[in-house]
Amino acid sequence: xxxxxxxxxxxxxxTMRKFWFSSTPxxxxxxxxxxxxxxxxxxxxxxxxxxxxxxGCLALVIILDQMPLNMFRNQPESFQTEGRAIEITxxxxxxxxxxxxxxxxxxxxxxxxxxxxxxxxxxxxVTLFAKYNLHDNLRFAQHHxxxxxxxxxFPHRNKILGRVSTEAESExxxxxxxxxx
Numbered sequence: 001x002x003x004x005x006x007x008x009x010x011x012x013x014x015t016m017r018k019f020w021f022s023s024t025p026x027x028x029x030x031x032x033x034x035x036x037x038x039x040x041x042x043x044x045x046x047x048x049x050x051x052x053x054x055x056g057c058l059a060l061v062i063i064l065d066q067m068p069l070n071m072f073r074n075q076p077e078s079f080q081t082e083g084r085a086i087e088i089t090x091x092x093x094x095x096x097x098x099x100x101x102x103x104x105x106x107x108x109x110x111x112x113x114x115x116x117x118x119x120x121x122x123x124x125x126v127t128l129f130a131k132y133n134l135h136d137n138l139r140f141a142q143h144h145x146x147x148x149x150x151x152x153x154f155p156h157r158n159k160i161l162g163r164v165s166t167e168a169e170s171e172x173x174x175x176x177x178x179x180x181x
């Protein structure tokens with residue numbers, strides 16, 4: 001069984017850094033092969049003892065929030081464990097783990113809040129990215145919050161999740177300004 005440090009080392013490796021916000025089918029498949037069983041364990045709370053440490057929380061968030069986006073790209077499962085990732089992020093913050101994780105690793109601890117379709121999570125996301133002077137991420141957090149304020153959800157997820165888009169969402173998605181994930 002892998003441990004939190006191995007997940008962190010993989011995610012922050014030079015190779016992975018290049019693909020954090022863009023991927024390839026080959027990388028998505030690699031992550032699925034290597035980590036899907038670990039994701040299932042994390043999803044079913046089998047790895048909850050990892051929450052005892054800052055590194056464990058960070059590793060769980062990466063497994064539950066980031067890896068499904070690769071493993072299940074454009075499939076409903078890519079958002080299946082988002083709620084658990086948010087819970088772990090909030091747990092980490094409540095326990096002061098955000099003060100113990102290195103500055104360069106904090107963005108991924110906070111990322112589930114930016115992915116949330118709840119405005120309160122979006123507000124906290126913007127607050128945390130600002131508090132820790134994570135300016136590049138702050139721009140994206142503000143953009144995500146603006147979408148949630150406007151639509152109450154991310155319109156680009158509608159097709160994946162089988163939701164019907166409103167007229168306003170359809171117009172937005174057809175525009176040059178649309179965020180598509």
